[in-house]
Amino acid sequence: MSTSESPVVSIASTSPQDWKYISEGAANIVFSYNGDPHRDPYFNGKVLRLRKSASTVSPEIQGFPPIDRLDDCDEPDDPIIEFQHKIIQRLIPSEYLPRLASIRVEASWLQDLAKLCDSDRPSHRRQKDGIDSTRTKAVLATDLVGGDALAVEIKPKWAFLPSPTHLSTSTFPIKTKTCRFCMHTHYRSQNDHSIPICYCPLDLFSGDESRIDKALRDLWAGWIDSNGTMNNIRIFAHGKMLKPTEPSIDLRALCDVLIPTVRSLLVHTPVLRTLAILQRSLDVLDIEGLSNLWALSHIQSPSESPAACVPPIGSTSTDPTISEWTNFIDTYLSSHNTLDHAHPETSNLRYYLLAYLLSATFKDCSIMLRINPSNSKASSDQETNSVTLIDLDPKSIDRLTRWEKLDREIVESYIGTEAKHCVDWKDNT
Ligand SMILES: [Zn+2]
Numbered sequence: 075m076s077t078s079e080s081p082v083v084s085i086a087s088t089s090p091q092d093w094k095y096i097s098e099g100a101a102n103i104v105f106s107y108n109g110d111p112h113r114d115p116y117f118n119g120k121v122l123r124l125r126k127s128a129s130t131v132s133p134e135i136q137g138f139p140p141i142d143r144l145d146d147c148d149e150p151d152d153p154i155i156e157f158q159h160k161i162i163q164r165l166i167p168s169e170y171l172p173r174l175a176s177i178r179v180e181a182s183w184l185q186d187l188a189k190l191c192d193s194d195r196p197s198h199r200r201q202k203d204g205i206d207s208t209r210t211k212a213v214l215a216t217d218l219v220g221g222d223a224l225a226v227e228i229k230p231k232w233a234f235l236p237s238p239t240h241l242s243t244s245t246f247p248i249k250t251k252t253c254r255f256c257m258h259t260h261y262r263s264q265n266d267h268s269i270p271i272c273y274c275p276l277d278l279f280s281g282d283e284s285r286i287d288k289a290l291r292d293l294w295a296g297w298i299d300s301n302g303t304m305n306n307i308r309i310f311a312h313g314k315m316l317k318p319t320e321p322s323i324d325l326r327a328l329c330d331v332l333i334p335t336v337r338s339l340l341v342h343t344p345v346l347r348t349l350a351i352l353q354r355s356l357d358v359l360d361i362e363g364l365s366n367l368w369a370l371s372h373i374q375s376p377s378e379s380p381a382a383c384v385p386p387i388g389s390t391s392t393d394p395t396i397s398e399w400t401n402f403i404d405t406y407l408s409s410h411n412t413l414d415h416a417h418p419e420t421s422n423l424r425y426y427l428l429a430y431l432l433s434a435t436f437k438d439c440s441i442m443l444r445i446n447p448s449n450s451k452a453s454s455d456q457e458t459n460s461v462t463l464i465d466l467d468p469k470s471i472d473r474l475t476r477w478e479k480l481d482r483e484i485v486e487s488y489i490g491t492e493a494k495h496c497v498d499w500k501d502n503t
Pocket residue numbers: 252253254255256257273274275276496
């Protein structure tokens with residue numbers, strides 16, 4: 075059942091004390107190897123990525139089957155491994171991806187690690203979830219934050235304004251002017267005034283050096299204003315996530331090193347443009363067009379009202395298998411541009427659903443930039459500096475219902491506000 079490229083080894087040859095907490099997101103928690111480099115050389119330069127279990131988030135939402143359906147012996151590798159090897163690597167060159175391998179883990183080892191790291195975790199996370207000790211496999215990945223380098227993790231989010239083709243008359247003027255991220259930020263800030271609101275991803279994706287610089291300065295300001303809790307930017311030194319309030323940090327010196335170096339890396343890497351093209355082409359209908367196509371496909375008779383008897387989008391669909399994903403990529407690479415996206419056919423509904431899910435993966439991934447401070451003025455091709463895309467997990471199809479509802483709420487909350495004008499990079503070509 076193993077799909078990893080290397081044999082599945084066990085974490086039990088290391089001690090939980092050899093692993094240092096780095097950070098966590100909604101579904102995963104990450105540790106770096108900090109043990110004796112000579113005793114376990116296999117683990118040098120690696121991070122351990124573990125699934126979390128939460129009382130409020132079902133395992134299906136995290137794109138993983140519930141454990142009680144699985145025989146322990148047959149637990150499949152974490153889906154990100156096969157998904158990266160068979161799907162993502164056909165769209166993103168492997169030089170921009172971390173190496174991933176499957177590793178065996180044991181409940182008692184995981185429970186010991188959970189106790190050891192508890193005080194390192196943010197309290198709002200501790201209250202919600204923890205390491206899922208029922209898993210028997212985890213992911214070992216390239217450590218992109220350890221060593222002497224500085225590392226900056228940027229979660230850029232949505233790269234484009236939607237095509238106007240499938241927007242309604244009420245959403246068209248809003249969605250074609252203000253980007254999804256800026257509208258979402260406004261929506262979230264209604265309940266939480268501490269949310270930084272300047273950063274616009276379209277600046278970061280613009281390809282224009284001065285706009286990339288503005289995006290980075292807005293992220294930096296957000297990092298300071300939120301005391302490092304804004305999840306669009308994280309900064310690491312020697313494997314530890316930094317907080318702006320740490321007394322040992324000279325913020326001005328750090329800013330002077332980071333922003334020009336990260337800007338140079340982002341201007342010269344093809345990664346941002348690749349991400350933007352993938353996001354835009356895979357989300358060619360917008361959730362509104364996808365929702366209309368779903369409704370058309372589920373109307374039983376032509377006389378039926380579209381609103382009647384149509385199940386919520388995605389609710390009656392199953393998650394794609396890896397072979398279905400493979401077939402999807404074959405079609406995407408060979409014929410996506412020959413389809414008439416202005417008039418999508420109901421027979422292609424499944425294709426467009428998968429395309430939207432994959433677009434969501436690229437909208438939610440992060441870019442990890444490794445910087446050697448001693449070479450901060452070096453050009454982007456310096457060996458010590460690197461750009462890597464991480465967190466490219468498959469998304470579950472049952473999230474579509476929530477995404478459609480959220481899209482409606484975000485746009486409705488934006489009606490009547492002083493609309494921000496976000497400039498799409500396509501506008502400049
Ligand atoms: Zn924007």
